[in-house]
Amino acid sequence: MTTVALKPATMAQALTRAMRDALAADPSVHVMGEDVGTLGGVFRITDGLAKEFGDDRCTDTPLAEAGILGTAVGMAMYGLRPVVEMQFDAFAYPAFEQLVSHVSRMRNRTRGAMPLPITIRVPYGGGIGGVEHHSDSSEAYYMATPGLHVVTPATVADAYGLLRAAIASDDPVVFLEPKRLYWSKDAWNPEEPEVVEPLGRAVVRRPGRSTTLITYGPSVPVCLEAAEAARAEGWDLEVVDLRSLVPFDDETVTASVRRTGRAVVVHEATGFGGPGGEIAARVSERCFHYLEAPVLRVAGFDIPYPPPMLERHHLPGVDRILDAVGRLQWEAGS
Amino acid sequence: MTTVALKPATMAQALTRAMRDALAADPSVHVMGEDVGTLGGVFRITDGLAKEFGDDRCTDTPLAEAGILGTAVGMAMYGLRPVVEMQFDAFAYPAFEQLVSHVSRMRNRTRGAMPLPITIRVPYGGGIGGVEHHSDSSEAYYMATPGLHVVTPATVADAYGLLRAAIASDDPVVFLEPKRLYWSKDAWNPEEPEVVEPLGRAVVRRPGRSTTLITYGPSVPVCLEAAEAARAEGWDLEVVDLRSLVPFDDETVTASVRRTGRAVVVHEATGFGGPGGEIAARVSERCFHYLEAPVLRVAGFDIPYPPPMLERHHLPGVDRILDAVGRLQWEAGS
Amino acid sequence: MTVMEQRGAYQPTPPPAWQPRTDPAPLLPDAQPYRVLGTEAAAKADPELLRRLYAQLVRGRRYNAQATALTKQGRLAVYPSSTGQEACEVAAALVLEERDWLFPSYRDTLAAVARGVDPVEALTLLRGDWHTGYDPYERRVAPLSTPLATQLPHAVGLAHAARLKGDDVVALAMVGDGGTSEGDFHEAMNFAAVWHAPVVFLVQNNGFAISVPLAKQTAAPSLAHKAVGYGMPGRLVDGNDAVAVHEVLGEAVRHARAGGGPTLVEALTYRIDAHTNADDATRYRGEDEVEAWRDHDPILLMERELTERGLLDEDAVRAAQEDAEALAADLRTRMNQDPVLDPMDLFAHVYAQPTTQLLEQQAQLRAELDAEAAGPEGAGR
Amino acid sequence: MTVMEQRGAYQPTPPPAWQPRTDPAPLLPDAQPYRVLGTEAAAKADPELLRRLYAQLVRGRRYNAQATALTKQGRLAVYPSSTGQEACEVAAALVLEERDWLFPSYRDTLAAVARGVDPVEALTLLRGDWHTGYDPYERRVAPLSTPLATQLPHAVGLAHAARLKGDDVVALAMVGDGGTSEGDFHEAMNFAAVWHAPVVFLVQNNGFAISVPLAKQTAAPSLAHKAVGYGMPGRLVDGNDAVAVHEVLGEAVRHARAGGGPTLVEALTYRIDAHTNADDATRYRGEDEVEAWRDHDPILLMERELTERGLLDEDAVRAAQEDAEALAADLRTRMNQDPVLDPMDLFAHVYAQPTTQLLEQQAQLRAELDAEAAGPEGAGR
Numbered sequence A, B: 001m002t003t004v005a006l007k008p009a010t011m012a013q014a015l016t017r018a019m020r021d022a023l024a025a026d027p028s029v030h031v032m033g034e035d036v037g038t039l040g041g042v043f044r045i046t047d048g049l050a051k052e053f054g055d056d057r058c059t060d061t062p063l064a065e066a067g068i069l070g071t072a073v074g075m076a077m078y079g080l081r082p083v084v085e086m087q088f089d090a091f092a093y094p095a096f097e098q099l100v101s102h103v104s105r106m107r108n109r110t111r112g113a114m115p116l117p118i119t120i121r122v123p124y125g126g127g128i129g130g131v132e133h134h135s136d137s138s139e140a141y142y143m144a145t146p147g148l149h150v151v152t153p154a155t156v157a158d159a160y161g162l163l164r165a166a167i168a169s170d171d172p173v174v175f176l177e178p179k180r181l182y183w184s185k186d187a188w189n190p191e192e193p194e195v196v197e198p199l200g201r202a203v204v205r206r207p208g209r210s211t212t213l214i215t216y217g218p219s220v221p222v223c224l225e226a227a228e229a230a231r232a233e234g235w236d237l238e239v240v241d242l243r244s245l246v247p248f249d250d251e252t253v254t255a256s257v258r259r260t261g262r263a264v265v266v267h268e269a270t271g272f273g274g275p276g277g278e279i280a281a282r283v284s285e286r287c288f289h290y291l292e293a294p295v296l297r298v299a300g301f302d303i304p305y306p307p308p309m310l311e312r313h314h315l316p317g318v319d320r321i322l323d324a325v326g327r328l329q330w331e332a333g334s
Numbered sequence C, D: 001m002t003v004m005e006q007r008g009a010y011q012p013t014p015p016p017a018w019q020p021r022t023d024p025a026p027l028l029p030d031a032q033p034y035r036v037l038g039t040e041a042a043a044k045a046d047p048e049l050l051r052r053l054y055a056q057l058v059r060g061r062r063y064n065a066q067a068t069a070l071t072k073q074g075r076l077a078v079y080p081s082s083t084g085q086e087a088c089e090v091a092a093a094l095v096l097e098e099r100d101w102l103f104p105s106y107r108d109t110l111a112a113v114a115r116g117v118d119p120v121e122a123l124t125l126l127r128g129d130w131h132t133g134y135d136p137y138e139r140r141v142a143p144l145s146t147p148l149a150t151q152l153p154h155a156v157g158l159a160h161a162a163r164l165k166g167d168d169v170v171a172l173a174m175v176g177d178g179g180t181s182e183g184d185f186h187e188a189m190n191f192a193a194v195w196h197a198p199v200v201f202l203v204q205n206n207g208f209a210i211s212v213p214l215a216k217q218t219a220a221p222s223l224a225h226k227a228v229g230y231g232m233p234g235r236l237v238d239g240n241d242a243v244a245v246h247e248v249l250g251e252a253v254r255h256a257r258a259g260g261g262p263t264l265v266e267a268l269t270y271r272i273d274a275h276t277n278a279d280d281a282t283r284y285r286g287e288d289e290v291e292a293w294r295d296h297d298p299i300l301l302m303e304r305e306l307t308e309r310g311l312l313d314e315d316a317v318r319a320a321q322e323d324a325e326a327l328a329a330d331l332r333t334r335m336n337q338d339p340v341l342d343p344m345d346l347f348a349h350v351y352a353q354p355t356t357q358l359l360e361q362q363a364q365l366r367a368e369l370d371a372e373a374a375g376p377e378g379a380g381r
């Protein structure tokens, strides 16, 4: 336990610090992407890295996402650990073939001879008033691609710890950064940053007894807020922050739902074919005899991400979550 | 009812015939892709079309999938109905950005002013001894993309009818052709081909009472075989062929599962994050009080598609399906 | 004869008899960008055209200023200004016939406006009330494209389709220097050349892709040198010289319309403002560099020419300014009204027919909104 | 100084003072492909090299024939033959030092074999027992790449990484004419030039991408003309002239190693066999065309030269043939044995540590296989 006083820090600062520490600790770590050097990234997450480590270690690339990820593959083949920034969620799509056909499969293809320790940072999700193509939640694509880790922090400390763990991982990690939490603050001591346990562990953010909210990334604070609001209804909600979508922490999730008997999966991504389908399906499978009511999902609608002025209608908010929780209680009573 | 004698035809022939009839019926239909012209496609699905309609109507494109789909978008903007062939499942990935960022959203983006009636034919799935990148089941990616229809036939008649319906649709349709059913035969009269009802309707391929197998495409014949084999165990399985993954026919599926009380989702695609998650989740949600046991999934393992000599271990076969069905019966008895 | 067959048959030929498939020399750009203003060529320029371009430049500059001001007032979510690039924006719009198509990138709202799109509708995307605010078929302007270079194959496909239908329609597609690095740029150029499609590619090389300068984007002698690698002509033009851009683009459009195939035009220009209002350009470039380009400003160049030739009287200046102010005033007024939004639109245009699932979701939102409207009690749980 | 900074700073310059960033002239390919055999240049060629290349060509041809035969015997799932292209395959392997890297495409198993990869391991992908059959680090040969052109950025990244580490390693990447149409080709070329990476791109223009002839693939004067658009030299070579290919590639490799940056080499060659054993080439090309190329066969050209110069005695011919036969016999023998497969491998290499989910699935398969092994009773149904 540290005795240093905790100062509030933003998730953005924690991410920057994680890359800085990784660059300092391991000469094979290289940061690359569009505008990550001189500018420090459009979200300033790589701010100062080029200055401190030089543009060979933090590199402005040409504007071509497949090229960025494809060259990162080659760099990883030669023993480097590239940390790639995709400028926005939707701008990772041009790199999809490299991701699916190579990044995710190279270890398997070569029977383990050629692992690719690449971290692919993707600012994702909505709620920041972004115009079209700047607010996608694309995690379903990554979850459906074996060979990738898919990780997303919801707190400042996790942002640091999970990014360090991602960079240290010998497997490729898609590291999804919830854009709208970039400026969220937590008490966190950047002088003694906490390194979290290995990737793949969910955490109970708030213990509760009546229903489990299963969520991750940008929806974690929303669920915590909903849990607070639910007290007025007499509901004691448990909030599980998955942190890692792949690998999936069945143990933590199953234990929680077996305890509460009810579950709602909450995420911003489109409902149909989205991450919640997998989560709800495996919870239903593993907790069938414990469930008092069906596992419900509160997700983005099955529509392309809406324009800024309408996004509030699309995003799962406290009310929609409480509605779902309410429907579960009714089911139980029926 | 037709009185013409039915001759056996292959799914490949039905698909060719569907394009031929569409080209003949509508001058705005254009077929395009790699090797679709002179060669007639690597699977010969476009055989004879360039000869009959000229290379302006059936065009060999340069080797660039994003270019193919991107130019098809422009052609559709000008009132044509492009029918694009992606040579293999994994070779559709380079076109992912065009598909997700434009094809799926153009109607929405323009408030309906600019629909894109593009059919994207993708031979998919395994079981044909294909080397790496030739056997992917990529439907989860398409299902997670609002704005696309996702359709896949399992019979010769459906191959014709659904492809005609896809080409006639004013929305973009990802038309997934199960490679290993290309040479499957059915009694089908090419002189009087049957046009099926609108996209989006599942069909009960085999009625049964004890459990519903929910499946599509290449797994339909496997499920039918499993249903036959199950009679030996005294199980009467119903087989639902979804035909259309998007839109999803909740009505047919829900009705079936409510009747049988048990369900197994079967597909080749990777289990985790695959189509079965969505299907199982929505079935569980809608049939909760009717279910005697959890909805199970029999799917490909959570691994990159294996090499030909090992693929039989990966693909859901009759035994694995019956095992799952067996587990459900046990659950009910417990 | 089919459109496809016109390019002739192919015989792979063993090297002793091998010949280049076309003569590369005419496809290479000149060593210096083409210029008209301030050179001898200016004497030949049509005074009417000069005046028209001048008025459009003034109008464009004002439009950029007004749109930028609207971001400060919170009326636009973001605005990527084309200040300093008005010559390209305006010329791209003016060279086209009504039946032609313009494919703008996200920075090119001005080109759309110069082609006749209502500025409020052109700015809808950046205001945030909907994505594309105009009907693309009305002025034949494709939706503003945010994913870089992805609009280029669309332009090729559209031009090709028009040719297949026998229409003499040309598509002009706009892209930035950064966008040329994307694979879609390459694929579009190649399809255009192979299909001999009537399309003109206008690269506005404004020196930067956000913070990334051209030297980190390409090592080519010029971006116009890419053309020969596709078998199409590459042209280099002073992008701040509206007359030169108009002439080079006009030639390319006529060439395309006449069945000569595509052209790649690189216009050398400069982004005077930051990338968008949200960007801080001082992080990556010095003010001296910006100053050098202010001396080469498109309006300045035009004014000099017009003045020297005695073509710019006070009336013309006043008329141009009044027109520009009218545009700005109208824009201001209308953008200061809150847009009327219908959340139900979210579901209306996903498919031709909404799916049952979408209808369910629409009903859910409807109910939520009704509850919200009914006040805290109605909304209560 | 950093690797990145070496290219110099950038100043966007208003057009009156604008200059091309490099001189395009030296980047353009010659009008005719470079040839040595049968020309005066041949006199200067090292006899030892000629003999070595000859032996490798004979070996390569035999390898192609044997691999094709194995498809007929059901021992290979599919084989994309490089018959007729052996000069490129062999030269690509021979120009490299041990520390260099080769990035083959799916057709280039011969190049891998010529670099020392065990043929059985090189053919694993096409046999179907695993994907990559060899350890890429053993001979520094990247996995054969099936998705076209996707290996090119890998080669650039690896070469760049080597340079960052201070190693004088060169990467040579192979791609077909069809592959040049892909966006990844463009992005790789551009990254290589901007990063000044020590990489050599070898395009084997064999006239076809499956059935699609070059004229439907590009309208460029030559594929080598693409280089100038990236700011790297483009070279055109007779791809059936092993000495010429060896020389041009060797120069490019030395240039890259010395810090001169990347080169694009287009080798004009011809795919004598069908695309693969599963293809029917008569559907899209005539036998006369194939015949013309048989007269320009790489082995024939080399034999002519060696004979004329009295460098080819019976012993050398016999030695080459015996070596080739030994390779073929060994390949035949080993490929006729059923490979030993472990289905558990399916789960072993998805992640560094298998996930709990994968361990569950592995256990499931293990149980199924045990039941299967126990016979119909044990297997249940």
Ligand SMILES: Cc1ncc(C[n+]2csc(CCOP(=O)(O)OP(=O)(O)O)c2C)c(N)n1
Binding pocket: A034, A063, A087, A091, A094, C107, C146, C147, C148, C175, C176, C177, C178, C179, C180, C206, C208, C209, C210, C271, C275
């Ligand atoms: C595919 C894609 N990647 C990244 C972005 C993010 N982005 C928006 S504008 C921009 C720079 C564009 O530079 P350039 O093409 O030169 O156009 P300019 O902004 O100078 O007009 C970037 C990287 C994007 N819009 N699309």
Ligand SMILES: Cc1ncc(C[n+]2csc(CCOP(=O)(O)OP(=O)(O)O)c2C)c(N)n1
Binding pocket: B034, B063, B087, B091, B094, D107, D146, D147, D148, D175, D176, D177, D178, D179, D180, D206, D208, D209, D210, D271, D275
């Ligand atoms: C991205 C991608 N698209 C399509 C294919 C299918 N395909 C395999 S080989 C081939 C033709 C390749 O032609 P070329 O690049 O000229 O190489 P060659 O076969 O002549 O050696 C095609 C289209 C593929 N492998 N990868």
Ligand SMILES: [Mg+2]
Binding pocket: C176, C177, C178, C204, C205, C206, C207, C208, C209, C210
């Ligand atoms: Mg720019």
Ligand SMILES: [Mg+2]
Binding pocket: D176, D177, D178, D204, D205, D206, D207, D208, D209, D210
């Ligand atoms: Mg070829």
